[in-house]
Amino acid sequence: FTEEKLGQAEKTELDAHLENLLSKAECTKLWTEKIMKQTEVLLQPNPNARIEEFVYEKLDRKAPSRMNNPELLGQYMIEAGNEFGPGTAYGNALIKCGETQKRIGTADRELIQTSAINFLTPLRNFIEGDYKTITKERKLLQNKRLDLDAAKTRLKKAKVAEARAAVSR
Numbered sequence: 001f002t003e004e005k006l007g008q009a010e011k012t013e014l015d016a017h018l019e020n021l022l023s024k025a026e027c028t029k030l031w032t033e034k035i036m037k038q039t040e041v042l043l044q045p046n047p048n049a050r051i052e053e054f055v056y057e058k059l060d061r062k063a064p065s066r067m068n069n070p071e072l073l074g075q076y077m078i079e080a081g082n083e084f085g086p087g088t089a090y091g092n093a094l095i096k097c098g099e100t101q102k103r104i105g106t107a108d109r110e111l112i113q114t115s116a117i118n119f120l121t122p123l124r125n126f127i128e129g130d131y132k133t134i135t136k137e138r139k140l141l142q143n144k145r146l147d148l149d150a151a152k153t154r155l156k157k158a159k160v161a162e163a164r165a166a167v168s169r
Contacts (some may be wrong), residue, residue, distance in 0.1 A: 012149050014141070022138060029131045036123045043112045068108055074101030 044050045056063040067075065077098030084091030 010149065010152065012145050012152070014145070022134075025131065025134050029127065032123050032126055036120060036127070039115065039120060043115055068105045070101050070108055071105030074098040074103075074105060077101060 040050060044053065053063050075098065077094045079098075081091040081094030081096075081098060084094065086092055086095055
């Protein structure tokens with residue numbers, strides 16, 4: 001490998017189609033990671049909450065369930081509406097708005113869960129599974145190619161030595 005880099009040894013070129021596939025795999029991995037990361041930011045904009053979820057995920061534990069912002073706002077509105085009295089116009093409006101906010105919060109939670117399962121999981125499976133296999137096979141192919149090039153170089157040197165020996169006889 002060092003001799004190839006220094007220009008002292010020939011490099012066996014891989015098939016152009018294979019090189020193209022390898023570069024596509026690398027590009028796919030790069031964009032998949034970017035899309036995954038940005039999707040996670042979109043689904044959970046709070047970096048501290050993302051870190052907490054990541055830690056719970058790595059520990060194979062379920063993160064404690066918390067109310068999200070729309071659910072919390074809805075809860076406050078319902079409590080305020082009950083405090084003002086459901087019979088008052090303001091109290092009744094707060095209760096209705098609070099219930100709607102809670103439904104929005106529930107829908108938001110379902111969107112996050114569905115996105116994580118149906119969108120992020122397949123992307124993560126590609127990065128952690130398929131791409132690791134591609135990388136392992138690429139490394140194996142590179143080692144075999146280097147072995148082939150080393151054998152070709154030894155053969156060439158042996159032929160040159162043999163030709164010199166034949167000339168000097």
